[in-house]
Amino acid sequence: MDLTSVLILTGLGAFHGLNPAMGWLFAVALGLQEHSRVAVLRALPPIVLGHAGSVLITLALVSVARLAAPPRIVSYGVAALVCGFGVWRLVRRRHPRWVGMKVTRWQLAGWSFLMATAHGAGLMVLPITLHNGHGTAELASQSLLATAIHTLSMLATTTAVAMLVYERLGVAVLRKAWFNLDYVWAVALIGAGVSAAFT
Amino acid sequence: MPLIQPDPTFYPSAREAMSAPREGLAYVALLDTAGEGRPDGLATIDLSDGTIVGVHDMSVPGDELHHFGWNVCSAALCPYAPHPHVERRYLVLPGLKSSRIYIFDVKDDPWHPKLVKTIEPETVFKKTGYSRPHTVHCGTDAIYVSALGNVEGDAPGGVFTLDHDTFEPKGRWEADRGPQELHYDFWWHLGHDTMITSEWGTPNQIEAGPSLELLVGREYGHKLHVWDLSKRRHLQEIDLGDQHQMALELRPAHDPAKTHGFVNTVISVEDLSANIFTWYLEDGIWKARKIITIPAEPATADLLPEPLKQFGAVPPLVGDISLTLDDRILLVSCWGTGELKAYDVSDPFSPRETGSVRIGGIAERRPHPATPGRALNGGPQMVEASRDGRRVYFTNSLYRSWDDAFYPDGISGWMAKVDIADDGSLSLDPGFFVDFAPDGRRAHQIRLQGGDSSSDSYCFS
Numbered sequence: 001m002d003l004t005s006v007l008i009l010t011g012l013g014a015f016h017g018l019n020p021a022m023g024w025l026f027a028v029a030l031g032l033q034e035h036s037r038v039a040v041l042r043a044l045p046p047i048v049l050g051h052a053g054s055v056l057i058t059l060a061l062v063s064v065a066r067l068a069a070p071p072r073i074v075s076y077g078v079a080a081l082v083c084g085f086g087v088w089r090l091v092r093r094r095h096p097r098w099v100g101m102k103v104t105r106w107q108l109a110g111w112s113f114l115m116a117t118a119h120g121a122g123l124m125v126l127p128i129t130l131h132n133g134h135g136t137a138e139l140a141s142q143s144l145l146a147t148a149i150h151t152l153s154m155l156a157t158t159t160a161v162a163m164l165v166y167e168r169l170g171v172a173v174l175r176k177a178w179f180n181l182d183y184v185w186a187v188a189l190i191g192a193g194v195s196a197a198f199t
Numbered sequence: 200m201p202l203i204q205p206d207p208t209f210y211p212s213a214r215e216a217m218s219a220p221r222e223g224l225a226y227v228a229l230l231d232t233a234g235e236g237r238p239d240g241l242a243t244i245d246l247s248d249g250t251i252v253g254v255h256d257m258s259v260p261g262d263e264l265h266h267f268g269w270n271v272c273s274a275a276l277c278p279y280a281p282h283p284h285v286e287r288r289y290l291v292l293p294g295l296k297s298s299r300i301y302i303f304d305v306k307d308d309p310w311h312p313k314l315v316k317t318i319e320p321e322t323v324f325k326k327t328g329y330s331r332p333h334t335v336h337c338g339t340d341a342i343y344v345s346a347l348g349n350v351e352g353d354a355p356g357g358v359f360t361l362d363h364d365t366f367e368p369k370g371r372w373e374a375d376r377g378p379q380e381l382h383y384d385f386w387w388h389l390g391h392d393t394m395i396t397s398e399w400g401t402p403n404q405i406e407a408g409p410s411l412e413l414l415v416g417r418e419y420g421h422k423l424h425v426w427d428l429s430k431r432r433h434l435q436e437i438d439l440g441d442q443h444q445m446a447l448e449l450r451p452a453h454d455p456a457k458t459h460g461f462v463n464t465v466i467s468v469e470d471l472s473a474n475i476f477t478w479y480l481e482d483g484i485w486k487a488r489k490i491i492t493i494p495a496e497p498a499t500a501d502l503l504p505e506p507l508k509q510f511g512a513v514p515p516l517v518g519d520i521s522l523t524l525d526d527r528i529l530l531v532s533c534w535g536t537g538e539l540k541a542y543d544v545s546d547p548f549s550p551r552e553t554g555s556v557r558i559g560g561i562a563e564r565r566p567h568p569a570t571p572g573r574a575l576n577g578g579p580q581m582v583e584a585s586r587d588g589r590r591v592y593f594t595n596s597l598y599r600s601w602d603d604a605f606y607p608d609g610i611s612g613w614m615a616k617v618d619i620a621d622d623g624s625l626s627l628d629p630g631f632f633v634d635f636a637p638d639g640r641r642a643h644q645i646r647l648q649g650g651d652s653s654s655d656s657y658c659f660s
Contacts, residue, residue, distance in 0.1 A: 020278070020281060021281045025278040025281065026278035026279060028278070028659075029277075029278040029279075029658055029659055032456070032659050032660040033390050033455065033456050033660060034456075035456070035660070097280060097340040097341075098279040098280050098340075098429075099279070099392070099429045100279060100389070100392035100428060100429035101277075101279060101389060101390050101391070101392055101455070101658065102391065102392045102429075103279075111279065171211035171212065171215075171659045172210075172211060172212075172215050174205065174211050174276060174283070175204075175205055175207065175209070175210070175211070175215075176204065178204065178205050178283055179203060179204060180201055180202060180203050180204070180284040182201065182284070
């Protein structure tokens, strides 16, 4: 994997980690509920693992497709899927329904997995890995490596933001700082889809 | 169109909501006195001087508007279902008698709310199996509406939801209602995934007016029900005692880490008192304890309406309560005796009365300082505290057929305001009196522009 790909994967990890909807906000809320910094930190691993699971499954599915179909078809298929999802994210407003505030670690990981999947976190990462690697072993290790880089970056960002908000800023910062990332997210997806088609 | 930043009227915590800008407008439901004459109305009040800016008449008569609410509120910031870039711009008004639901847009011209959608009763019946929608709360994932009964006007009553975007009824909320039959109010502890519901009576029990027979038979509601909010299952019932008839308004602590709240019962069949209970969680079990008893006040029979003559006393008939956002002051409206009381409930098990004002009342008919010579009827009824907990607005009509039983001369609608001092004492604002007599309709629920103390719920401590 070249340096550019690593940097893009890291950047996307940071972008996902910054998004309150991807989990740090949930961790902060659980910390405030229990009046405990430990509760914030305890919530982060399941959140990050759920996110990583969603990314890894997406990459693995496309790796399987690459083993079974000609490269151009896979490229155009991925491009159409990612762009289409980006457009859908632009036009569709959803009100997610979830279990609530009392969650086990597994439920938290499940929530994170669903949020990442519903937002297309793996799809955004996908084009970076689309043109490198051949054969089962190489594709598998590439998927794992890409997921690991993305996840480490996400973990670092989301932990930093969660602690900063919990310890220093307070949740009032949300009122000003919580920009509607849905547009940025959708545009990033469309951009990723376009790059899948043309690179 | 979604916003770029969160709606500025959303606050992560109740404490932050206390620093919100002062309320400028109030929206008040107006009920037609005759019931089937003119339509009900939605009045807009300029709170700087109490003038009625305008009244929007509903499309048809006979709705009996009750506890309306906002489409979305601070719960949109909840981390497990975040969608804060929506707008608090629609008021959802349920018609208790008609089962019709109106959606008003207040964004473009807050002084003149615009009707943008009407959900017809048949749609509510068909999609939910319920009728008589009563209270609206903005939830994390939908708009929640309570309904007093089924389509026939009998039990069970319950909760149904409306889609946030389309306002279409989505169906019954309960997955397993257990023993719950009667229904009135509902609210939740979001931090604990718990819903609480209360009991008044079925539509067929209440629509004709209060029944002495049902009261003596202790057949009105007297229980609370505890639910798993996420699984939508009944967990537990708490019987407040069948002498305490009509368990009405639920006011959970606004801090989501807390596990207590307050409920009023309207009348005790043993001594005509009204009572306030605290519910609380202890060792995994929800319980309730009586914390306030407001006794009936003796009065000569000739000052009393027919149902009360035999008792020689006026029951307080507590119809509404309101809790300030810091969970400190509980306002209690005694519609029978014409008194608004304030209690410091910082310790929810040992309340301390901090203030009282008197206006109207069955026997007293006490005037407002703005109109000193005029005996007022009705009494403090729907009460709403401002976000900063410094001002309280209240109206004087309860429910048309019940108004007429206790105030047989017919209620002349008004709205008043009290100021809350630092020590919790109350003083009537002598310059604020909204007189609905020229309009002729009666005032009920109040909502304050941008939210108030009984509309929003919070996920952060």
